Amino acid sequence: MKLQRDVYIAGVGETVFGKHKMDYDELGRNAAFQAIKTSNIDSPGMIGSAYVGNAHNGIVTGQTIFKDLGVCGATPIINVESACSAGAMAVHLAIKDVAYGLTELSMGVGAENHTLRRKSGTAFMPAMNDIETVHGGVMTGKYAMRATRYMYETGATIEDLALITQKSRRHGKNNPHAPFGGDYTIEEIIDSRMIAYPLTLHQCCGIVDGAGAVVVCSKEMMKKLGIEKPVKVRGSVVTSGPYHNRPRDITGDDITEMTSEMLYEESGIGPKDVDILELHDAFTIAELLYYECMQLCGKGEGLKFLRDGQATYGGQCVVSPRGGMLSYGHPIGASGAAQIAANVKQLRGECNGYQVEPIPKVAMSHVTGGGLSGTEHAACTMHMITADW
């Protein structure tokens, strides 16, 4: 999407992730109200449109979240679903409204509660009308097959994969929003329960509840609100997964390669200029492959990039500074919006105890969505934002 005019992020909100008694609507409302307050918005009428990402919590989720905030009425509230990409897609649509001058201020929210409703001990899967699902396909299996092939081709071991968990959870250790952050030994990670060979429990993101919210606005509105640290949206891309059922290289990811390429083009910011990155690390192997897909390093150099410390503090790009999905868990519809909220806080230097130093200027986020037979993922949404003060 070519932005037709400048779009800024005024404020963001996120809840603590974890097992919540609060349902998705209360979580979403908390995150949204936090974003409203940090944006200095003083009346519901200022919100021109709102988009809400959710995957499993039913119908009219957006209106359910926003009615208590007094936003329902003339304001269009549109509900967005694309599995894990839904929250980021909601933010994308809010950006689109402002970029094209349809509104001066819009909101994107992602909210999800899994634990109140979901049967534990089973894996997420596409719908039963998908032929792979009928034959036992689940998302963990899809990623596990990538890991199997990657290990076969490169000689990487489970210990190597575990380095990703170790790094990301260390990043999330002092982040109060990240329930799984902490210090883990490689043994603890690889000795945890096997989920889908070679992925053990600690290599998989947890199933949790949570919400994130982002307020975007025009330059004029940003000045009117008196935002001191405006974050500029430099690029926002949504794509759908190319379909075919030919043999292909699953140690790559066609949709992530395509989307990041488009984002670099749109933003004019190259992979080597990205200071921090939140990516779709639902499973360890994904992060390793995505370094390469996003051209942070060359093809086949992901493991070296990790081992050389290029993905942590002091490296080329701090990957998952908030702790990633491996530390946050993954409330499907919420994650994409929460990633952007976390990135904004890093750019503003608001992450006491887990702040990246020097304070980053360029932040990228990436979240794929779902899996269908004949695709790697059904959707991909990426954002590039920069400090603008």
Place this chain on the structure above:
Amino acid sequence: MAEKKKVKKEKEPDITFYHPDLLAVPENEPPYLKGYKCKKCGQLDFPKVAPCPNCWGEEFEMVPLSRKGILYSFSDLYIGQPGLETPYICGYIDLPENVRIFAMLKGEVNTFKCDEEVELTTGQIRMNADGLPITSYMFQKA
């Protein structure tokens, strides 16, 4: 007041059944998967996609696919779909017709390897909504 007669509607049977378009199991002969070749552009697909995503052609010719292929990758699943017994094994099988098949693998966990040869077989993959077994294609070591 007229008495309302309650007619209990018969439950429709679960029509989850994938065989006719996917798999043929001839008597006294090994099973085969059915590929579909677009009559307009020649693209071969499995499973059948209609219309042809390449040219929107609507006529197809059925082509039996090779029974043997190469196991591109696999995983032993210990947490699986609701209702499926674990562990079970899944894999991607690449056939010489330049088609990739996702299938359950018949065999023991911890025994499969990438790039080994596998062959088509059939087996029970799951139960349908009526609790009846669904038999479908699977692959095993060749």
